[in-house]
């Protein structure tokens with residue numbers, strides 16, 4: 099017979115000195131937990147043996163209490179599969195006691211206002227759902243699930259033989275993962291690094307957050323690309339840094355403009371291989387200019403290399419970090435795009451003199467990254483599955499990109515201009531007419547289409563409007579349908595329809 103899965107022991111208090119017999123206390127304890135909703139219909143109850151052991155009582159009072167609860171219809175006992183909380187019709191169930199958390203009391207409640215600005219982000223309608231144009235959505239349906247599950251199983255089983263993978267680990271991450279990442283970055287991204295400089299992080303966002311904590315203090319000026327990545331902007335603002343928007347042009351970040359605005363910035367955040375969101379590559383002369391400025395001003399460069407595995411017209415662009423002779427660059431990468439974002443796995447390559455500080459701050463933040471996802475990812479890379487997946491998805495995304503560009507041309511003609519489609523997993527469709535892209539995005543979201551308005555990527559006034567459209571996560575049919583919906587929304591917006 100299959101063994102029944104154990105249930106979770108509910109919180110019951112027993113008073114051994116009371117004159118109320120134990121079986122009665124148990125019965126009352128369960129009954130009131132069911133009536134006030136702490137225990138819900140269908141929930142599994144532990145076996146009488148397990149419960150007696152856990153509560154340190156003999157089995158007899160437990161058996162008596164169970165018998166009574168079954169007889170009164172609170173428990174449902176199914177032979178062979180265990181005992182469950184019975185379903186009760188709402189009439190037979192008394193109104194549950196109010197189990198909600200208490201309402202905040204009036205009076206003084208100290209909550210600093212520093213996080214207020216983030217509250218407004220969460221209300222943006224275009225962030226509310228998924229759909230064909232979601233920027234950070236890779237092709238989950240083409241992921242090699244079989245291989246991944248096999249590796250997960252392998253590491254799950256291996257933990258039985260070597261329990262060290264279940265212990266607390268290194269704040270920098272799991273060594274085999276860091277070695278695999280270092281090798282990959284040296285080979286494919288021309289990053290100059292060893293495994294001891296690689297820190298595993300829960301996505302680029304954590305890398306940026308740690309970098310902000312270590313490198314900046316309140317009021318430190320930071321250059322940000324304008325337009326740029328809101329994830330970075332929020333992190334630096336949360337640190338109370340002074341944000342300095344620096345324009346980008348066809349050569350990427352305009353370093354001279356940055357120097358003119360704020361020559362002594364503490365740090366700069368850049369996406370040199372594929373500017374987010376506009377898509378240009380930072381030119382070689384600008385890269386050298388930026389490194390030179392950083393050296394002279396003692397500033398740090400945070401390079402976010404978030405999707406450079408995907409270039410369609412040329413070979414991938416080498417990293418900025420690889421040109422750095424002065425250890426000024428912190429290199430950030432992620433598996434959110436190439437594998438999947440729910441993995442929450444990325445890496446941060448640190449200049450050697452910063453390693454100790456990052457380790458200390460990491461230890462005080464979340465101690466160390468979870469070991470198992472790193473172990474699986476390390477084997478995935480080492481055994482060639484990663485390279486194969488990148489190759490396959492590159493071909494797939496090339497097709498999906500063509501589908502989006504084609505659909506935009508067919509449906510919207512010269513109403514939009516496509517930009518930044520040579521690489522990555524998104525492009526920009528800028529509007530040739532002056533429409534409020536945030537109003538269009540809000541209207542589209544009401545029709546189940548989520549599009550990122552270009553103007554939301556600007557810190558200051560947006561000189562152009564449009565949409566940042568992801569194309570990796572949906573097939574051609576959904577892409578075409580999405581563009582048709584966008585066309586209808588744009589038409590309604592121009593006509594001023596409600």
Ligand SMILES: Cc1ncc(COP(=O)(O)O)c(C=O)c1O
Pocket residue numbers: 233234300301302303304327329369374402404431432433434439443444
């Ligand atoms: C510029 C940029 N950096 C990084 C990321 C990925 O963030 P994470 O690794 O935290 O999932 C994204 C995702 O959309 C991005 O657009």
